[in-house]
Amino acid sequence: MIEILQQHITNRLGKLPDNIDLVLPHFEAVITKRGDLLLQPGEVCKYVYFIVEGCLQVFVTDKNGNESTREFYIEEQWATDIFGFQNQIPSAEYIRCTEPCKLLRIHYESFQKLATVVPQFSAIYKQILEVSYNNTVYRVNTLTSMDALERIKWMMENKPKIMARLSSKLIASYLGISAETLTRLKSKI
Amino acid sequence: MIEILQQHITNRLGKLPDNIDLVLPHFEAVITKRGDLLLQPGEVCKYVYFIVEGCLQVFVTDKNGNESTREFYIEEQWATDIFGFQNQIPSAEYIRCTEPCKLLRIHYESFQKLATVVPQFSAIYKQILEVSYNNTVYRVNTLTSMDALERIKWMMENKPKIMARLSSKLIASYLGISAETLTRLKSKI
DNA sequence: TTAAACTCTTGACATTTATCAAGAGTCAGA
């Protein structure tokens, strides 16, 4: 598993860094089952997860218990509740495995240490932060400026892998609509 | 004006950095009128704006021309279209002055130079990026998991200054509802 | 100072989307 991460880092930096051996030992493998929760509201998020295989769903629930998915993460992506993690305060979100996963996780203390000691680590973190921020900005704009049908079309064009891989219920929770509305509108396309 | 920025930097870092004179000369004052556009879709965003006085609205428009506001920025905050700015590609957003503003702006080239040369500059940028990302994550979660009334209450509690300062139309565009719905629901609280 | 342009509110009505329910199909895991 660790070699997947090594390859990921190499791709991002354009070459394998000299000090890779400072970084990799801080990661720990985690094997999960479908449905396992990695984080719950109120809990402090201690890890950042790198996905070797599988899919993670980051979501919240409303007053009626309905789930709203903020983001799905798949192979070679990183998932955490950044704010809770960086400040080590209770999270507002759930993180759940939508399928059996192979993950590598790094603990808060290791993460902070590497961020100060290894410049390339810090650089990759900044890259990921910028891309994540931009994706989320885009998401706010689509949620407020598109109706349900437009959002479905947008997702089909921009997230076809996610669309094909997950259940309607999960996709609906990402689009901010009910599963029934998703079924009905899909047949109109 | 520039002394406001100097104070802002001092507050963020806990002290006035030695190399402040490397930073401040890169900022240029801009005085605007109400309604002035600083950025339009299709245009490349060349600046990051620091607000000395006034308020900026970052928004998109839908197929019918309705505006959806992603964020409002007020005194001592920073505004830009980060993704378009960092990649120097055409933006999808508008940035508009909702009132006459006093701004300080820094050009893309200066920004990149300072980010590599001045560590404290880079550190503040990372801070702002993290907070912005977190705010936007929160915004996605409120947009998908709360109904209109809950979002209004949330905004009254969490953004009272914005709520008091801007027109109903602008606030409604931030909440993702029509101005009429905002009027009607406010009377129910 | 004043006219034109916005703003807020309210009513009537339309549209979108959610909710509840039920049946057929599919899948995960013991």
Add this chain to the structure above:
DNA sequence: TCTGACTCTTGATAAATGTCAAGAGTTTAA
């Protein structure tokens, strides 16, 4: 390989929110 638990679809109905319109009040900028 079986079985209970999900999943998808469709219908009927309800609820939330949008759209259009109009009048009174308020602000802006020449």
